[in-house]
Amino acid sequence: AALLRSFVLGETGAAAEAAAERARAGRLNPALAVAEGNLALGAPDDPPPAPDLRAPDAPAGAARIPDRGSALALARAHRRKGHVADALAVLARARATADDVASAREAGELALLAGRPSDAVPAWEAAVALGADDAATWLNLGVARALGGVDRGAADAAFARAAGLA
Numbered sequence: 777a778a779l780l781r782s783f784v785l786g787e788t789g790a791a792a793e794a795a796a797e798r799a800r801a802g803r804l805n806p807a808l809a810v811a812e813g814n815l816a817l818g819a820p821d822d823p824p825p826a827p828d829l830r831a832p833d834a835p836a837g838a839a840r841i842p843d844r845g846s847a848l849a850l851a852r853a854h855r856r857k858g859h860v861a862d863a864l865a866v867l868a869r870a871r872a873t874a875d876d877v878a879s880a881r882e883a884g885e886l887a888l889l890a891g892r893p894s895d896a897v898p899a900w901e902a903a904v905a906l907g908a909d910d911a912a913t914w915l916n917l918g919v920a921r922a923l924g925g926v927d928r929g930a931a932d933a934a935f936a937r938a939a940g941l942a
Contacts, residue, residue, distance in 0.1 A: 782797035848870075861890070877906045884917075896923075910941060
C-alpha cells in the first residue's frame with residue numbers, strides 16, 4: 777500500500793512525499809528495494825543496489841543472483857510490466873542455486889504466459905516435487921503437459937489429481 781501510495785503521489789507531482797513514502801515501503805518490505813528500479817519509481821539512473829550473493833570465488837563481473845524473495849518480487853514486477861522474458865531470466869538464475877515452490881510456480885505461470893508450455897512442464901513438476909499438492913498446481917501441470925506435447929496419460933494423471941484435490 778505504501779508503494780502504491782508513493783506512485784500516486786509521484787504521479788500527482790508531490791515528489792518529496794512520494795520519496796518519503798517509497799522509503800517507508802522499502803523499510804516495510806526490503807524486497808521492494810530490489811524491484812523498485814524495475815518499477816521505475818525511483819531515478820532510473822540510480823536503482824537501489826541488489827544484495828551481492830555471488831560466491832566468494834566468483835570471477836569479477838559475474839552476474840549477481842538475487843535471494844529468492846527478492847528474485848520473486850523482481851520477477852513479478854517484470855511480469856506486471858509485460859517483460860515475461862526478463863522475469864523468466866531472473867527466476868532461472870535464482871532457481872539455479874536453490875528452488876522453492878513459489879518460484880517454481882511463478883516460472884510455470886510465466887512459461888505458459890509466454891506460450892512455452894514445454895518449458896512450463898519442468899517448473900510445475902518442480903513445484904510438485906518441492907511439496908506443492910494443491911488443485912491449482914496439479915491443474916497447471918496438466919495444462920502444461922497437454923499443451924507441451926507430453927504423453928497424454930501424464931496430463932490426464934495431473935488433471936485427475938487436481939480434480940481429487942478440488
